[in-house]
Amino acid sequence: MSDWVVRLIDEGGYWGIGLLMVLENMFPPLPSELIMGIGGIRVGQGRMELAPLLFAGTVGTTIGNFAWYALGYRLGFARLRPLVERFGRWLTLRWRHVEWLDRCFERHGDKIVFVFRFMPAFRTMVSLPAGLFRMGALRFVIWTAAGSLIWNIILVAGGYWLGAQFSQIDKWLGPITNAAIILMLIAYVWRLVTWKHEAPADRAD
Numbered sequence: 001m002s003d004w005v006v007r008l009i010d011e012g013g014y015w016g017i018g019l020l021m022v023l024e025n026m027f028p029p030l031p032s033e034l035i036m037g038i039g040g041i042r043v044g045q046g047r048m049e050l051a052p053l054l055f056a057g058t059v060g061t062t063i064g065n066f067a068w069y070a071l072g073y074r075l076g077f078a079r080l081r082p083l084v085e086r087f088g089r090w091l092t093l094r095w096r097h098v099e100w101l102d103r104c105f106e107r108h109g110d111k112i113v114f115v116f117r118f119m120p121a122f123r124t125m126v127s128l129p130a131g132l133f134r135m136g137a138l139r140f141v142i143w144t145a146a147g148s149l150i151w152n153i154i155l156v157a158g159g160y161w162l163g164a165q166f167s168q169i170d171k172w173l174g175p176i177t178n179a180a181i182i183l184m185l186i187a188y189v190w191r192l193v194t195w196k197h198e199a200p201a202d203r204a205d
Contacts, residue, residue, distance in 0.1 A: 005030075009038055014052050018060035025064025025124045032061070032123075036152050040159020054152055061148040062141060065127040069140055072131025077102065105133040110143050117147025 008016040017039055024030045036057050042048040077098075105112060109130065116126040130140050 005034055006038055009035070009042065014048070014056040017053060018056040018063075021057050021060025022064040025061060025127075026067065032057075032151070033155055033158075036155035037159035037162075040156035040161075041163060043156065044160045044163060050156070053156060054149060057152045057156075058145055058149045061152070062145045065124060065144050065148075066137075066141065068124060068127035069131040069135075069137070072128040073134065073137075075132060077132055077134065101129055102133045105129065105135055109133070109135045110139060113140060113143040114147040117144065117151050123151075 005020060008020060010016075012019065017035065020030070020035045021032060024032045024035060036053075039048060039053045039057065043050050043053060113126060113130055113135070117123050127140075127144070
């Protein structure tokens with residue numbers, strides 16, 4: 001994977017970084033660790049500057065996440081209930097869980113979005129419920145950008161200090177990502193097998 005990522009970064013510069021970070025949030029198997037890490041290597045080599053690199057990476061991350069936020073916002077909380085009631089088993093989700101998440105985002109949406117930017121498995125996933133539960137767009141952008149900037153600083157610093165060895169990260173990052181996906185699939189199958197039917201709660205008029 002690293003060869004074409006390196007080529008796009010070297011040929012596209014900061015625009016290449018921004019584009020890759022947009023794609024990384026649309027297609028999670030493309031790791032931000034690799035993209036920003038290589039950017040850090042280029043900073044160490046004097047081929048990139050730190051500030052525009054972080055700007056491009058953070059803007060790209062924010063745009064990619066906003067696409068998922070917009071999708072959730074368009075679907076909306078009201079349209080979600082029929083889906084949950086019809087496909088709740090396959091989603092392994094009950095309406096009371098959705099209501100609980102809605103209350104969490106109402107009270108702690110800023111913290112949730114900010115903290116999840118540091119979690120490799122859920123950094124992008126959190127954007128969808130943020131839109132579903134109508135978190136304000138400006139608040140979403142601010143906290144997404146803030147958390148993403150800190151995460152990108154960490155990745156760039158890692159690439160800067162580890163140097164060219166960082167370009168080999170996908171050799172071990174790939175198996176780790178695959179293992180995480182397998183564990184999530186096992187957890188999903190377990191919830192599906194142990195799912196028990198519950199009568200839907202009465203709707204509030």
